[in-house]
Amino acid sequence: xxxxxxxxxxxxxxxxxxxxxxxxxxxxxxxxxxxxxxxxxxxxxxxxxxxxxxxxxxxxxxxxxxxxxxxxxxxxxxxxxxxxxxxxxxxxxxxxxxxxxxxxxxxxxxxxxxxxxxxxxxxxxxxxxxxxxxxxxxxxxxxxxxxxxxxxxxxxxxxxxxxxxxxxxxxxxxxxxxxxxxxxxxxxxx
Numbered sequence: 382x383x384x385x386x387x388x389x390x391x392x393x394x395x396x397x398x399x400x401x402x403x404x405x406x407x408x409x410x411x412x413x414x415x416x417x418x419x420x421x422x423x424x425x426x427x428x429x430x431x432x433x434x435x436x437x438x439x440x441x442x443x444x445x446x447x448x449x450x451x452x453x454x455x456x457x458x459x460x461x462x463x464x465x466x467x468x469x470x471x472x473x474x475x476x477x478x479x480x481x482x483x484x485x486x487x488x489x490x491x492x493x494x495x496x497x498x499x500x501x502x503x504x505x506x507x508x509x510x511x512x513x514x515x516x517x518x519x520x521x522x523x524x525x526x527x528x529x530x531x532x533x534x535x536x537x538x539x540x541x542x543x544x545x546x547x548x549x550x551x552x553x554x555x556x557x558x559x560x561x562x563x564x565x566x567x568x569x570x571x
Contacts, residue, residue, distance in 0.1 A: 384438075387506045392448045394460070394503060397434050401447060401456075402427060409459050413492045417528040419553060434461065443515055445487070448503045460488035460503045462511045462520075477548045483561070484517040500534055508538060512564045521546065521561045525553075535560035539570050 387394040397405075405427055408414075415421050430445070437444035445461030463485040486507055488500045511517040522540060524531040532542075540560035547558050 386446055387510055388451075389502045389506050391451055392457070392499065392503055392506075393451055394446045394448050394506060396438050396444070396446055397431050399435075402431060404447075404456050405431065405459065408456055408491045409489050411492060414489050417525055417531065418489070437463075441515075443511070448499065456491070457494045458488060458490045458499050458503055460486070460500070460507060462486055462507055462515065462517075477550060477557075480521065480546050480559070483519050483521045484511055484515070486511070486520055486522050501537060504534070504538055508562065508567060512567055517564065519561055519563045520567075521559050523557050523559050525555045526558055527555075532558065532560060538562065539566060541566075 383398060384396040385393055386396060402424070406424060410421050410427055412421055434444035434446075443462045445459060445463065447456045448458035448460055449455060450457050486504060488504055490497075490500050508520055511520050520540075521543070522531075522535050522538075524535070526532070536542075540562045543559045543561045546561065547556055549555075550557050
C-alpha cells in the first residue's frame, strides 16, 4: 500500500515505493527533465536516490516523494524535503554547499505536465510541511542561474536569493545558486 504524505487540491504526494524505479526512469529521467540536473542518470544512480529517500522516511519522517494527479492517478512530479539518510549531519545534499544543516527542497515535473502549476502546488505543501511538522528554521532550494524556470518558481514561493550561499560545482562546471525562506517569512506571507 502506498503511503500518502500530503494532499493538495490536485495532487497526492506519496512515499516512493520499491517498485517505482521503472516509472521514475520513464517519466523523469529524460533529457528534457534532466537538462539542468546533470543529464540522464544510470539506473543504479536513480535506484540509490530511491533507497536514500525510503531510508530518510524511515529514519526521519521526510524525504523525496512522487506526486500523483488526484483525477488520473498518474505520477506527475518527483519532489520533497531532503535529508541524506546515510549521513546524519547533512540535510543539504550537495557536498560542496556551504550550508549543510539547512533543509533543502527540490522538484522535477514530468515534461508533458510542465506549465500546469504542479511544481508550485506541490512545493507550497512541502514547504508548509517542512516548517510545521519538521520544524525547519530555514528551507533552501538550489539551482543554476540558467535554470530560469526553477529560480522563478523559488521566487513565486516567497524565497529570496542568497548569494552568500552560492558555491562552485567544478564537476558540473557551473555555479550553484541558492534561494531561501525562513519560517517567519513563510508565515508572514498572505
